[in-house]
Amino acid sequence: MQHIAILGSTGSIGTQALEVIAAHQDKFSVTALAAYHNDILLEKQIEYFRPQIAVLVDQEAADRLVRRYSGPTRILTGEEGLIAAATHVAVTTVLTSLVGFAGLKPTIAAIEAGKNIALANKETLVAAGELVTQLAKEKNVKILPVDSEHSAIFQCLQGENSKNINRILLTASGGPFRGLKTEALQNITVEDCLRHPNWSMGKKITVDSSTLANKGLEVIEARWLFGVEYSQIEVVVHPQSIVHSMVEFIDGSVIAQLGKPDMRVPIQYALTYPARVATDYPRLDFKALSELTFSPPDKITFPILQLAFDAGYTGGTMPCVFNAANEEAVYAFLEGKLRYLDIFTVIHSVMQSHSLVAAPNLNEIYHTDVVARSKAKEILRAIRE
Numbered sequence: 316m317q318h319i320a321i322l323g324s325t326g327s328i329g330t331q332a333l334e335v336i337a338a339h340q341d342k343f344s345v346t347a348l349a350a351y352h353n354d355i356l357l358e359k360q361i362e363y364f365r366p367q368i369a370v371l372v373d374q375e376a377a378d379r380l381v382r383r384y385s386g387p388t389r390i391l392t393g394e395e396g397l398i399a400a401a402t403h404v405a406v407t408t409v410l411t412s413l414v415g416f417a418g419l420k421p422t423i424a425a426i427e428a429g430k431n432i433a434l435a436n437k438e439t440l441v442a443a444g445e446l447v448t449q450l451a452k453e454k455n456v457k458i459l460p461v462d463s464e465h466s467a468i469f470q471c472l473q474g475e476n477s478k479n480i481n482r483i484l485l486t487a488s489g490g491p492f493r494g495l496k497t498e499a500l501q502n503i504t505v506e507d508c509l510r511h512p513n514w515s516m517g518k519k520i521t522v523d524s525s526t527l528a529n530k531g532l533e534v535i536e537a538r539w540l541f542g543v544e545y546s547q548i549e550v551v552v553h554p555q556s557i558v559h560s561m562v563e564f565i566d567g568s569v570i571a572q573l574g575k576p577d578m579r580v581p582i583q584y585a586l587t588y589p590a591r592v593a594t595d596y597p598r599l600d601f602k603a604l605s606e607l608t609f610s611p612p613d614k615i616t617f618p619i620l621q622l623a624f625d626a627g628y629t630g631g632t633m634p635c636v637f638n639a640a641n642e643e644a645v646y647a648f649l650e651g652k653l654r655y656l657d658i659f660t661v662i663h664s665v666m667q668s669h670s671l672v673a674a675p676n677l678n679e680i681y682h683t684d685v686v687a688r689s690k691a692k693e694i695l696r697a698i699r700e
Contacts, residue, residue, distance in 0.1 A: 317586060320347035320400050320430075322421055323412035325356045327517050328435045328461065328578065332410055333360060335583045339592060347400035349413075349421075352376040361388050368403060370396035372417075394420065401425035408586060410461070411436040414519050415642050416635075416684050419443060423677070426456045433585040435461035437536040438642075442635040443680045444539030458540065459585040464533055465540055466581030467559035467572035472541070473589075475564070483537055484561040484569070486553040487612060490525040493554060497616050503655035505648065522645050526658055527612060531623020532641075535634050538627060545627045550620065552610045557599065575599060619659050622666065631673040632683040633666065639687035640665035647695050657698055665690045 319336065323329045329350070336343040349370035350357045358380055361369050368389045371377035377392035384390065391399055401409050401421040409425040410433040411418050418436030425432060426447070434440070439447055451458050460466050464485055472480075491510050492500060508525045509518060516524070523529035527550075534548050551561075559581075561571040574580055575597045583592060614621045619641070626637035644661035647653035653661070665687055672679050 317343050318346045318405050318407045319343055319586065320349070320403060320406045320409045320425075321345065321412065322349045322397060322400060322409065322418065323351075323414065323435070324348040324360055325350040325353040326412055326414065327520075328412035328582065329410070330356075331579050332412070332582045332586070333364065335579050335586065336364070338594070339583075339587075342592065343586065346405045347403050349397055349400045351413075354380040358384060361386065367405065368396075368400055370400050372397065397421040398424045401430065402428040406430055408433055410582075410586070411439065412461070414517060416442055416638060419447075419680075423447065423450065426450050426454050429454055429456060431457045431459065433459050433461050433582070435582075437462060437532045438638050440536045440539045441532050441638045442684065443677065444535065444634070446675075446677055446680070448539050457588075459588055460536075460540055461578075461581055461585045462533060462536070463576070463578060463581050464560040465537060466584055468537065468541060468562055470572045470584070471560070471562040471570040475562075475570075477542055479564045479566075480541070480543055480547065480562060481565045481567075482563040483541060483543055483548045484563060485530065485533060485537060485548060485550050486556070486558055486560050486609075487527065487530045487550055488524070488556045489552045489554050489612075490527065492525055492616075493552065495616065497656070500616070500656055501654075505651070508648075508655070518649055519642075519645055522648060522658075523641070526655075527617040527620040528623065528641050528645075528658075528662075530612070531620045531626075532638065534620075534623055535627045535637075545624060550612050552612050553608065555604075555607055557604065557607055558609075573599060619662060622659070622662055626666065629671065631671050632675050632679065633669065633671060635675075635680055635683045636666055636669045636687040637662060639684045640691045643688050643691035643695065652699060653695060660698065661691055661694050664694045 321329050345364035345366045347368045348366045352373035354376040370391045381390050401424045408431045411422045412435035415438050419439050422439045460469050508522045556576040558571050563569045626633040640662040644658040
């Protein structure tokens, strides 16, 4: 029996993970749930799964829930609550699906406590990949990828020697603006961004998908998950989202993982690994597949992808800066305070201004995040003025 803590239980990944768990209650129990401020949905999850503890990071949301709820689940709040959920003595696996840099501290706490990690918070490895992967080795903790692309690569590598990897071929749908040029993106709205052609995701990641920033974050994550160099990672646009990613080996063989675009599959594999468990999810009908196409990404129209590669090659604190600046810019865009094309401007400007720390410790990573966000807000103010 796996005892699960889900950090981000009311988001897209969290709710789908709970679907997986509900379908296999003989294999899983939910020990802890954590969300940011959706007290209504979290209360429903508490009533169904009866965790030992539940967390609302937002104090007002937690207060609302405490006033309504009188059951046995202990209600906690704030960052301390997240840490308590991530380190609960009964938990065996922590699914980290919090959005952004906020996932780093509780993920590190979970690793320190010896919990296996089902990782859907790519920013953890983007900001502090070397430190997190080294800590996981020291604690003998598994980091199992949940992102569909990284799960695909992980599955392609089963039974293989990672030293035989020649290239990782990381697929990208291309997002809703694939094929457009810069001029066509001048007046893009939030609503335009949120119409992803293949996946149903949260707002932040959907915007990231449209700019290819999400693929850039995944490039950095892949470097740390699979121990490859950036020169071995290639992004390939595959608009059908059927081939979730591929690995090319030194003998020229390529292994690909295919499936319907359904996040429940990689979530379940991360929670049941190394076993596979039967599902009734939709299957691929190869007779109905008319085409599978692949092309290089357009880094001229979508230059944030190149910024991510640049951050990765630079190393040190630069990936943390890339992530922090992107988060601030995307949230400003979602709030109507920044134009779509200026997301790139903010990230590029913050990276240009950064004083690199080549081999940061954890405190320096946290400090870098604060400084980069402050610089991003300064640039945002200048753009609005």
